[in-house]
Amino acid sequence: MADASGFGVGPAVVLLAAGVVAVPIFRRLGLGSVLGYLSAGLIIGPFGLGLFNDAEALLHIAELGVVLFLFIIGLEMRPSKLWKLRKQIFGLGAAQVLTCGALLTGVGVLAGLAPAVAAVAAMGFVLSSTAVIMQMLEEEGDKAEPEGQRAIAILLLEDLAIVPLLALVALWAAFNGQAAEASMPFWQSAGIAIGALAALIAAGRWLLDPFFGLIARAGAREVLTAAALLVVLGSALFMQTAGLSMAMGAFLAGVLLSESSFRHQLEADIEPFRGILLGLFFLSVGMSLNLTIVFSEGQLVLGGVLAFMIVKAIGIYGIARAAHSDHRAATHRAALFAQGGEFAFVLYAAALAVGLFDARISAIMTAIVILSMALTPLVLIAQKRMRRDAPVSMEGIDKAEDLRGRVLFIGFGRFGQVASQALLSRRVELALIETDVEMIRAAANFGFKIHYGDGTRLDVLHASGAATAEAILVCVEKPEIADQIVALCKAEFPLAQLYVRSFDRGHALRLIQAGVDFQIRETFESALVFSEAVLTGLGFEEEDAREAIAEVRERDEQRVELELVGGLTAGRVLLRGNMVTPEPEPFFPRARSAAPADS
Incomplete structure (x- = not known):
């Protein structure tokens, strides 16, 4: 050799x-x-x-x-x-x-x-x-x-x-x-x-x-x-x-x-x-x-x-x-x-x-x-490490202070930007805070006024108007950060409605336990819409495609309910008006062998 x-x-x-x-x-x-x-x-x-x-x-x-x-x-x-x-x-x-x-x-x-x-x-x-x-x-x-x-x-x-x-x-x-x-x-x-x-x-x-x-x-x-x-x-x-x-x-x-x-x-x-x-x-x-x-x-x-x-x-x-x-x-x-x-x-x-x-x-x-x-x-x-550890220039960035808005956005990435559009179209007054300085500067080019603020700090939430906001929207990308913000908001601002972006089913279960008003997994609904479009593209009737998506959504709700009752909570849980049943239907049709993927 x-x-x-x-x-x-x-x-x-x-x-x-x-x-x-x-x-x-x-x-x-x-x-x-x-x-x-x-x-x-x-x-x-x-x-x-x-x-x-x-x-x-x-x-x-x-x-x-x-x-x-x-x-x-x-x-x-x-x-x-x-x-x-x-x-x-x-x-x-x-x-x-x-x-x-x-x-x-x-x-x-x-x-x-x-x-x-x-x-x-x-x-x-x-x-x-x-x-x-x-x-x-x-x-x-x-x-x-x-x-x-x-x-x-x-x-x-x-x-x-x-x-x-x-x-x-x-x-x-x-x-x-x-x-x-x-x-x-x-x-x-x-x-x-x-x-x-x-x-x-x-x-x-x-x-x-x-x-x-x-x-x-x-x-x-x-x-x-x-x-x-x-x-x-x-x-x-x-x-x-x-x-x-x-x-x-x-x-x-x-x-x-x-x-x-x-x-x-x-x-x-x-x-x-x-x-x-x-x-x-x-x-x-x-x-x-x-x-x-x-x-x-x-x-x-x-x-x-x-x-x-x-x-x-x-x-x-x-x-x-x-x-x-x-x-x-x-x-x-x-x-x-x-x-x-x-x-x-x-x-x-x-x-x-x-x-x-x-x-x-x-x-x-x-x-x-x-x-x-x-x-x-x-x-x-x-x-990369030097870039991560280097102090970020705050030139031209305003910190959250005395903000007022009917709705407080915490996190304004891609999810938050899409979620804000319908509210803006109805002239709902928004207060926006974000920790990503580059995102703040980029959003300013499109007419968004975003203030720098860490939603895990109580003083920042007060300065951002959380005490007077009707709704607080937690749109951060990291589930552990979202959990901290939810715990803080539930303890300090119980009158505000709490809407949270969840990461996966496990995170959704934690948010339900925490008592948020609404949570949605970041890819769940878009994946269902995507799947429905595939079915119609393959020649299925629109009504049949909608029924298939409804079945998937129902099975997912049943799985969430079962997991809450079986290992996470005691008693009955009400989700979308459906009471937990002792023996829910299988999550996926028995004829299929594919394991359910978490969304």
Whole structure:
């Protein structure tokens, strides 16, 4: 098992076992899957247990994971959506690359490197890791958010930047008398790249959809999967041959197929390969960390990691703020992009090939990039904790004081906002308090005046007008917080009607015990309406669908009554006018075997 290039069953088992063991542990510790894969790769690699000696060969294969990842991202980026991001790609992305490149070049020169060497080292580190950033965005659920879209736009520009950077390596080497005689002029390489892009776009627009239609009519599912892989890998290889990156080719193929009728089928076919190969990529990056260099050049490597990451983060933060991002978004982007990436390996290999880098500089810079990739999950965790612990600015936020309203809202998130609309339409006077400062500021943009106030504090409730309110609406998201507010309101403001958003059946039972006037589970009624629409859509009569929903609601009421009587309260409970019966009907029809799901 000394060589990963053999691709026997033994190496495959070791790789799968490493990922299966490490990733769940690291995710349970809150460190993320990326750090789990990197650590596992380090352990089984040539500088750990020595189960694999050729990490570079494995890395070349595992890069297909990044290629497939970019293809799936492309499927989600329709051309119209990509056009909307053009300013962020060529404006924000270019500004970040050029600013950080200049700053890091200065760091390299101060460290004693020649200007050309420092510039190549800096620009390699500027190209952030697409694999790491996309994986972190996916785990955080931020990929579709505005900030996630900006991150994708910057990554696209960085992918494009590899072409002029490789040309500059040859140019810098030529000035130093080190260029190969057969090196291509920049104008020629740029022309080939542009021509390849045009050819791929033309093929995608006029050939891909008919091609998949022809394959689909053959009726062989496995052939359609093979065709999807052929298009992705073929596009990637075509772009690489033209001097662009494989990831860019795969991304463009995805964009061109994003409006195809086969889009969802392609995504389902590619997804399993993407996940496995991307994990393999992180494993191979972990194996590539040369611990001999880290220990022998420890001061230089660790100093380089800290200096490059800190200076790059400062540059990213400055660009983000100049682009009108707030402090929170700017710090998150700085933490997310502060590392080097996989394209640095390509750039450093090119610099080594033309003699611009010597073997020592190449090994040190590669180690710096890999360590920065490994540190990214930890940096993000630290940034989140600092953001959580940092004092929130109260500028422009009014605290609850001498409020008066016929109805007092405690919590004004999505639930409270919807609940308020009918009241506002009838000009009911509302007093609104909330603890989320960002929510207060966002609501102000829509004409809502919300005051800052913690509903679990008696003095805040008095200041919010709870003593004179006819109704108190508890719309907070956390059930334990709602319980505290209910207990306080029942004890101090017994004349006010108490309406509460409940979380699940258990929470609803607690609220009924507490004696609230009305409670509703946050998803129960919407799920019933949803289910009724499904029944009518399937062709059931509207009356039949309404009866089915009424049966579900009745069984749920019976279950609540039974649980109250059986384990929570004594005596009879009156709910919606129905007295508790000793032997209620089954909660679900006997003909069905599905277990009842709590709402």
